Amino acid sequence: MVLAFVILSTAACKENKPPLSPNLAKENKVAMRTVSLYYESQDLLLAPERRDLPLPENPAGALDLVLRELVKGSANAAVPRLLPADTVIRGVYLLPEGTVFVDLGGPTLTQGWATGSHQELMAVYSVVQTVTANFPEARKVRMLVNGEPAETLGGHVSLARSFAPQPSVVAR
Amino acid sequence: MKRFLPLLILAAATILSAQAPNQATLRTPSGDRFVTITHVEGQTFFAADDVMAALGGSVTPDGTGFKATLNNNLAAFGPDSRFGVIRDELIEMPSTPVVVAGRPYVPWQFFQGFLGKTADMDVTWDPVGRVLLARPAQHTVVGVQLSVANIQGISKVVVGLTAPTEYAIVKDQMAYTIHFKTPIRAPFPEQSYDDVYVSKATFAGNDLRLDLKAPDVAADAYKLDNPFRIVLDFHKVAAGPNTIPGLTPSRPVDTPGIHTIVIDPGHGGKEVGAIGPRGLMEKDATLTLCRRLADNLENKLKTRVILTRTDDSLVPLDQRTAIANQYKADLFLSVHMNAAVVKGAHGSETYFLSLEASDELAKKAAEVENAAAKTASAETADLKLILWDLAQQEYLNESSRFAQAVQEEMNRATHVQNRGVKQAPFKVLVGATMPAALVEVGFITNPDEESKLQNADFQKLVIDALTTAVERYKTDYETRIGVIRPPAPAPTASTDKKAGT
Numbered sequence: 206m207v208l209a210f211v212i213l214s215t216a217a218c219k220e221n222k223p224p225l226s227p228n229l230a231k232e233n234k235v236a237m238r239t240v241s242l243y244y245e246s247q248d249l250l251l252a253p254e255r256r257d258l259p260l261p262e263n264p265a266g267a268l269d270l271v272l273r274e275l276v277k278g279s280a281n282a283a284v285p286r287l288l289p290a291d292t293v294i295r296g297v298y299l300l301p302e303g304t305v306f307v308d309l310g311g312p313t314l315t316q317g318w319a320t321g322s323h324q325e326l327m328a329v330y331s332v333v334q335t336v337t338a339n340f341p342e343a344r345k346v347r348m349l350v351n352g353e354p355a356e357t358l359g360g361h362v363s364l365a366r367s368f369a370p371q372p373s374v375v376a377r
Numbered sequence: 378m379k380r381f382l383p384l385l386i387l388a389a390a391t392i393l394s395a396q397a398p399n400q401a402t403l404r405t406p407s408g409d410r411f412v413t414i415t416h417v418e419g420q421t422f423f424a425a426d427d428v429m430a431a432l433g434g435s436v437t438p439d440g441t442g443f444k445a446t447l448n449n450n451l452a453a454f455g456p457d458s459r460f461g462v463i464r465d466e467l468i469e470m471p472s473t474p475v476v477v478a479g480r481p482y483v484p485w486q487f488f489q490g491f492l493g494k495t496a497d498m499d500v501t502w503d504p505v506g507r508v509l510l511a512r513p514a515q516h517t518v519v520g521v522q523l524s525v526a527n528i529q530g531i532s533k534v535v536v537g538l539t540a541p542t543e544y545a546i547v548k549d550q551m552a553y554t555i556h557f558k559t560p561i562r563a564p565f566p567e568q569s570y571d572d573v574y575v576s577k578a579t580f581a582g583n584d585l586r587l588d589l590k591a592p593d594v595a596a597d598a599y600k601l602d603n604p605f606r607i608v609l610d611f612h613k614v615a616a617g618p619n620t621i622p623g624l625t626p627s628r629p630v631d632t633p634g635i636h637t638i639v640i641d642p643g644h645g646g647k648e649v650g651a652i653g654p655r656g657l658m659e660k661d662a663t664l665t666l667c668r669r670l671a672d673n674l675e676n677k678l679k680t681r682v683i684l685t686r687t688d689d690s691l692v693p694l695d696q697r698t699a700i701a702n703q704y705k706a707d708l709f710l711s712v713h714m715n716a717a718v719v720k721g722a723h724g725s726e727t728y729f730l731s732l733e734a735s736d737e738l739a740k741k742a743a744e745v746e747n748a749a750a751k752t753a754s755a756e757t758a759d760l761k762l763i764l765w766d767l768a769q770q771e772y773l774n775e776s777s778r779f780a781q782a783v784q785e786e787m788n789r790a791t792h793v794q795n796r797g798v799k800q801a802p803f804k805v806l807v808g809a810t811m812p813a814a815l816v817e818v819g820f821i822t823n824p825d826e827e828s829k830l831q832n833a834d835f836q837k838l839v840i841d842a843l844t845t846a847v848e849r850y851k852t853d854y855e856t857r858i859g860v861i862r863p864p865a866p867a868p869t870a871s872t873d874k875k876a877g878t
Contacts, residue, residue: 247719249722298462300464321650322801323726324716347462352460353459353460354467356804357804360650361713361803361804362802365807
């Protein structure tokens with residue numbers, strides 16, 4: 206039901222209309238906001254792409270929508286995707302200590318992603334950077350795959366710990 | 378006992394008769410209360426809001442899931458995952474929570490995880506009496522053994538335990554105290570030692586106090602598994618009071634020097650790794666290179682070289698470092714080919730392990746060392762991680778030197794773009810108890826570099842570069858620890874006099 210609610214509000218957002226449900230809590234009030242989505246630039250660093258999104262004021266709901274937007278890919282066709290194209294955001298949890306749990310899924314991440322260290326690192330940090338740059342209450346990101354703890358996304362980067370933002374992989 | 382049996386049956390019958398089919402009894406130290414349950418595919422799920430309210434907390438919807446709050450602790454859970462999350466930790470449940478009529482229901486293990494991690498309480502479920510019991514944790518008694526030995530100038534105190542237990546270490550002026558969270562069975566009340574640094578060990582309650590002979594003695598503390606042991610390496614501190622114990626590289630080994638090297642060809646089996654535009658697979662490129670590298674190292678350095686795989690088989694990541702640890706390897710090199718989505722990415726780079734926020738780690742360690750006795754479960758859980766990290770930290774400085782040598786030699790020999798030495802939390806480097814690095818030879822996703830990686834001449838350049846890097850690091854390390862003499866002013870191509878073991 207919660208999922209249905211989120212899908213409903215996502216659908217409402219896409220059409221740029223006010224939310225349909227009269228039962229929305231005040232903290233779920235939707236407003237347009239400019240967010241930064243991080244993709245890899247030609248110099249192999251993460252660079253922000255600005256996008257205007259209708260987002261609930263409640264960060265727990267907004268986080269989910271921002272990450273769904275990130276995995277859709279860049280608006281510029283020349284900027285490649287970092288995560289596999291079929292990646293889905295299954296859920297996002299924001300905890301009071303500032304840790305955000307991001308639950309990823311999709312066929313490629315489930316069956317085994319054939320990739321190299323650099324791409325995997327950039328994919329992980331594109332999520333970390335997008336989360337922490339847009340939500341001041343988010344300080345660290347921990348990732349799950351299909352709701353479970355996973356060793357890595359593609360055989361390299363350990364997901365056993367939460368990730369703090371890494372300025373060295375971000376373009377200045 | 379027989380006299381009371383009818384009473385017990387009556388009491389049980391009363392509980393059962395009072396419970397509706399969709400109810401269970403939540404029993405806490407403050408009394409009994411009914412909570413709503415439901416059954417899905419034969420499993421019992423508890424109305425999370427009911428149970429949390431009975432405990433004095435609450436459950437509210439949050440994003441795609443729910444949040445449960447109790448005594449300023451918050452756990453998130455949802456119908457998408459059988460893991461709840463609390464702080465940085467996961468609460469494992471046997472099945473995913475269900476939502477019935479907008480109300481979240483969870484397996485009882487959710488409460489066990491929540492209360493166990495935040496309130497040191499045990500939660501158990503009796504399906505026959507339908508009683509969910511929450512009570513203060515009943516810790517089993519853990520046996521302790523103690524040994525003190527001075528090895529190569531370091532006093533090694535090994536505290537052996539019959540089961541893993543949480544603990545905190547507190548440093549005083551002239552003593553270290555280990556507070557065990559679990560009740561312990563001490564081997565003796567007190568014992569004196571004829572040791573350079575440790576004068577006496579005293580057990581009192583759940584504490585082990587180690588008295589020191591001088592104030593300028595500090596310990597590197599870490600834990601080992603199978604069997605569970607806490608190890609404190611006592612040594613003199615040279616610097617002032619701000620020195621953080623635990624960050625001093627010290628690794629007493631049976632025979633000092635680099636004698637065993639583990640080479641890890643990245644990926645294998647169904648884990649193919651990155652794939653080049655012409656179809657070259659990372660797993661094949663690394664295996665070809667590493668086999669020849671192993672031969673070259675053995676011939677040139679006369680060291681023992683072990684490959685983590687010699688064919689196209691799948692070796693789990695943690696098994697690769699476990700192999701290195703089992704062989705007591707002195708050096709670990711994982712060989713990979715890189716991938717990037719940006720066309721034209723090229724060059725080599727070398728990684729060693731990053732401990733997330735190592736500054737924060739050092740700060741926390743200092744806080745622990747200086748703290749008054751605090752044994753809250755959250756802190757001891759953190760401490761376990763910190764101590765493990767400190768054990769790894771010992772090897773980071775050496776790993777950094779090794780990675781530097783690898784990258785420099787790669788640049789010198791291959792003339793590919795130098796992408797430098799970097800740190801990353803690579804799984805294959807986690808848990809290595811020796812200096813360890815991961816080299817990305819080139820970008821397999823770049824057509825030019827993919828061709829080079831298949832070219833025998835280029836492969837030879839890489840193998841020579843990596844061999845020289847290992848030799849350089851070995852000479853440098855063995856010189857620093859005094860196994861071999863520093864080279865004379867006119868450098869000679871000295872070979873190691875000690876035969877490989």
